[in-house]
Amino acid sequence: MSWVLGDTVPLTAYIGLSAALFLLGVVGVLVRRNAIIIFMSIELMLNAANLALVAFASYLDQVAGQVFVFFVMAVAAAEVAVGLAIIVNVFRARQTVYVDEVNLLKG
Amino acid sequence: MTPIFFLLFAAVALGAALMVVLQRNPVASALYLVLAFCSLAGLYVLLHAPFLAAVQVIVYAGAIMVLFLFVIMLLNLQKDVEAGLHRAARRVFGWLLGLVLAAQLYLLLRGPWGLGPQGQEPAAAVHAAGNTQTIGVRLYTDFLLPFEVTSILLLVAIVGAVVLSLRKGEREGVEEAP
Numbered sequence: 249m250s251w252v253l254g255d256t257v258p259l260t261a262y263i264g265l266s267a268a269l270f271l272l273g274v275v276g277v278l279v280r281r282n283a284i285i286i287f288m289s290i291e292l293m294l295n296a297a298n299l300a301l302v303a304f305a306s307y308l309d310q311v312a313g314q315v316f317v318f319f320v321m322a323v324a325a326a327e328v329a330v331g332l333a334i335i336v337n338v339f340r341a342r343q344t345v346y347v348d349e350v351n352l353l354k355g
Numbered sequence: 356m357t358p359i360f361f362l363l364f365a366a367v368a369l370g371a372a373l374m375v376v377l378q379r380n381p382v383a384s385a386l387y388l389v390l391a392f393c394s395l396a397g398l399y400v401l402l403h404a405p406f407l408a409a410v411q412v413i414v415y416a417g418a419i420m421v422l423f424l425f426v427i428m429l430l431n432l433q434k435d436v437e438a439g440l441h442r443a444a445r446r447v448f449g450w451l452l453g454l455v456l457a458a459q460l461y462l463l464l465r466g467p468w469g470l471g472p473q474g475q476e477p478a479a480a481v482h483a484a485g486n487t488q489t490i491g492v493r494l495y496t497d498f499l500l501p502f503e504v505t506s507i508l509l510l511v512a513i514v515g516a517v518v519l520s521l522r523k524g525e526r527e528g529v530e531e532a533p
Contacts (some may be wrong), residue, residue, distance in 0.1 A: 280376065
């Protein structure tokens with residue numbers, strides 16, 4: 249942690265932060281049962297990946313990584329629009345968004 | 356100076372992400388997620404990506420989270436109240452699996468990992484040429500095909516969202532999905 253007093257942040261710190269955010273997203277998907285919060289956790293994971301991409305782009309002097317992040321954001325926006333429409337439809341059909349109560353396909 | 360800002364934004368992002376997972380109230384979760392996205396935008400600025408920082412705030416913290424809040428309030432969800440063994444089991448196993456993934460990520464980060472080839476676009480040169488302009492040029496030259504594919508993806512998403520949000524009675528004339 250000697251870099252705290254220095255002038256630059258090591259790449260490992262950014263990747264570690266990205267890993268931690270991804271981890272929290274995974275735990276959110278596993279622990280929560282509200283479909284909307286599961287969806288938010290997925291957004292968190294996408295953002296963790298974005299942070300890793302931007303960090304590598306910055307440390308490797310490549311702008312391509314930033315373009316990738318731009319695409320990821322576009323895909324995330326599309327995903328949210330369709331996903332939330334699906335959640336609203338599930339709510340209309342079942343009056344709940346808790347994933348353990350939506351068990352129509354349970355064998 | 357940079358490490359101090361990094362630690363600040365990282366702490367806010369991690370804390371907010373933790374609260375997203377822990378909060379019972381979906382609205383509070385969504386607002387904490389906005390906070391996490393904003394601090395990520397701060398990190399993007401530290402990483403010399405001001406364009407992405409702006410897009411992060413506008414698209415994520417603005418558009419996407421407003422959509423989330425809109426749906427949460429439309430569905431009028433109550434606080435997540437669930438008691439008993441079921442919830443305890445889910446929590447224990449969820450955090451346990453998270454711990455396993457944490458150990459894996461730690462081993463991966465600690466071990467030797469190499470970087471790819473260094474590019475020819477250092478931050479100073481990109482800044483001189485204009486960050487947004489550089490990204491735009493790359494978008495319309497090297498990444499033209501993915502860019503067009505993205506536009507088709509967005510069109511499909513629009514059509515999908517409209518079809519999904521139609522009520523049963525309004526679907527006359529709309530082919531039912533097979």
